[in-house]
Amino acid sequence: MTLLLLLILLFHAAEAKGQWQLLHKNIGIVAMHMQLLHNDRVIIFDRTDFGLSNLTLPDGRCRNNPNELVVKRDCTAHSIEYDVAANTFRALFVQTNVWCSSGSVSPDGTLVQTGGFNDGYRAVRTFTPCRSCDWAEVQHGLAAQRWYATNHILPDGRQIIIGGRRQFNYEFYPKTQAKNTYSLPFLAQTNDANAENNLYPFVFLNVDGNLFIFANNRAILFDYNKNSVVRTYPQIPGGDPRCYPSTGSAVLLPLREPNVEAEVLICGGAPRGAFRNTLSGKFVGALRTCARIKITDPKANWVMETMPGARVMSDMVLLPNGDVLIVNGAAVGTAGWELGRNPVLNPFLYKPNKRVGMRFEVQNPSHIPRMYHSGAVLLRDGRVLLAGSNPHTYYNFTKVLFPTELRLEAFSPWYLEPGFSNVRPAIVSPASQTKLKYGQTLRLRFKVSATLVGDSVSVTMLAPPFNTHSFSMNQRLLVLKPHHLSGVGESTHEVEVTAPASAVLAPPGFYLLFVVHQEVPSHGIWVQMV
Structure with missing residues (x-):
């Protein structure tokens, strides 16, 4: 199925x-x-x-x-x-x-x-x-x-x-x-x-x-x-x-x-x-x-x-x-x-x-x-x-x-598009504006109404850029690989990832964090790398 x-x-x-x-x-x-x-x-x-x-x-x-x-x-x-x-x-x-x-x-x-x-x-x-x-x-x-x-x-x-x-x-x-x-x-x-x-x-x-x-x-x-x-x-x-x-x-x-x-x-x-x-x-x-x-x-x-x-x-x-x-x-x-x-x-x-x-x-x-x-x-x-x-x-x-x-x-x-709403994740926790330390273990809870395809889940972090003249300065997306994924309730799941190891990978500041399932992303939450 x-x-x-x-x-x-x-x-x-x-x-x-x-x-x-x-x-x-x-x-x-x-x-x-x-x-x-x-x-x-x-x-x-x-x-x-x-x-x-x-x-x-x-x-x-x-x-x-x-x-x-x-x-x-x-x-x-x-x-x-x-x-x-x-x-x-x-x-x-x-x-x-x-x-x-x-x-x-x-x-x-x-x-x-x-x-x-x-x-x-x-x-x-x-x-x-x-x-x-x-x-x-x-x-x-x-x-x-x-x-x-x-x-x-x-x-x-x-x-x-x-x-x-x-x-x-x-x-x-x-x-x-x-x-x-x-x-x-x-x-x-x-x-x-x-x-x-x-x-x-x-x-x-x-x-x-x-x-x-x-x-x-x-x-x-x-x-x-x-x-x-x-x-x-x-x-x-x-x-x-x-x-x-x-x-x-x-x-x-x-x-x-x-x-x-x-x-x-x-x-x-x-x-x-x-x-x-x-x-x-x-x-x-x-x-x-x-x-x-x-x-x-x-x-x-x-x-x-x-x-x-x-x-x-x-x-x-x-x-x-x-x-x-x-x-x-x-x-x-x-x-x-x-x-x-x-x-x-x-x-x-x-x-x-x-x-x-x-x-x-x-x-x-x-x-x-x-x-x-x-x-x-x-x-x-x-x-x-x-x-x-x-x-x-x-x-x-x-x-x-x-x-x-x-x-x-x-x-x-x-x-x-509406046809993907059942596979779209919705982040439950942590709350937006969460502070993250480098190398920190992060657990995200999210809901998906459809059957979860575990190997299609990832977590991404995006640095919103300064855009002008066809170039977006500082635009950067990191893909964090899940190292633990579990069900914690009806249609609710928890994924565990590790925050970027250093400021070379993710310079300090605010990022949008997404859970992605079958290439369909959740709405983002704000996190701050400190």
Whole structure:
């Protein structure tokens, strides 16, 4: 009977292609940057020099900024806090320009957001989760101007800030008495004249404590403590660029304990020369390839795969069951003002554990083009929140190919469809916001109404990322292998797992914890690694 149920489930999973829901027709601002916080609110912000937004600041508040390039007295908001459970949002106040900035969440759950443009080049902004909190700003909090940089949380709780336009170096935050910036020649070596193609580099913390840094079409393993390159990886076959403005996307595939190996997947982008061609009005088709590499392999090489279609400016979202959702973007052109064409409305689902050639599945389409300056983040209930798209220098709603997009929507992957409710776990304990120590034994109780298939149960931990410009910084999913599973009551079970052994595997901070049964995840609970 269990085998029959499993076969039926697999059949329904193959037929299910996800569902779309419009949440708001107008949130007032463009979602250029997004971050889910541990109070189930999503912080969203665009840039201050788009001009006036469509959302007025409350209580007659206005932003007076003589350094602003567009509107020096602005009574509209450029950031919001979205309450997932209530499906409401409130305006937030940001003073300096956050255009094309970066960020990560500190171990205590505070969003630390860095850089931007003009008066925001060296600014640091923090947002502490609470019902009435707003942005706090530290002027000159950075040692160098950071525009199109990448951040990553480190095992000691600091964040490293890498690169940015004309910045071939890195620095750390919070600041100490140590040297402010450190040279990173790799960023200069990957800088294409008149195109760059190395902005928003793809950065991942490897399981050995070093950083995997990918820029343009190649990567290094980097010891940031010693400021030294540990190894150089082969160039991606074909040599086409994958970083901004030839914007592909990248993800660190799930880390599976106990024998943890690390793999990186990079998908889409634009052919070499495409950016300069689009500037002269010649639009070139995007890349259809993905490249996958096991970065812990001493003889690591890229394995090429082919997507169902070409994509540029797409987002890659890790789902709780370890699959990857590829969503948003275009099939022609590059990132940049008015430089994308042919929006791709169908997400692709990538299943890392299937064999090559069987990993991609086309999902149901949205009806909203999400082009340049759009984004996507996973929510605690397993949905994916999508917003943004503005390929114009200002808000522009008429007489353009792709009007400024202020609608907010959610994509529900196949596992949220009603047909899977009987196999979907529901976590009973521990309570959300539980603190976990490294190496701690954790017992989770959960309910499943159908017959439990014991060898299909796993526990996953996901670090919610900072999403902007088709890259989700700090996105990380760990798969914890059960070492004891038992029934403790009617339809109630207890699974025992061990928390990650070190901060190298799971840097300190808040994670979403899921129980997964037959590839169907529960709603998550928040846990904090301390």
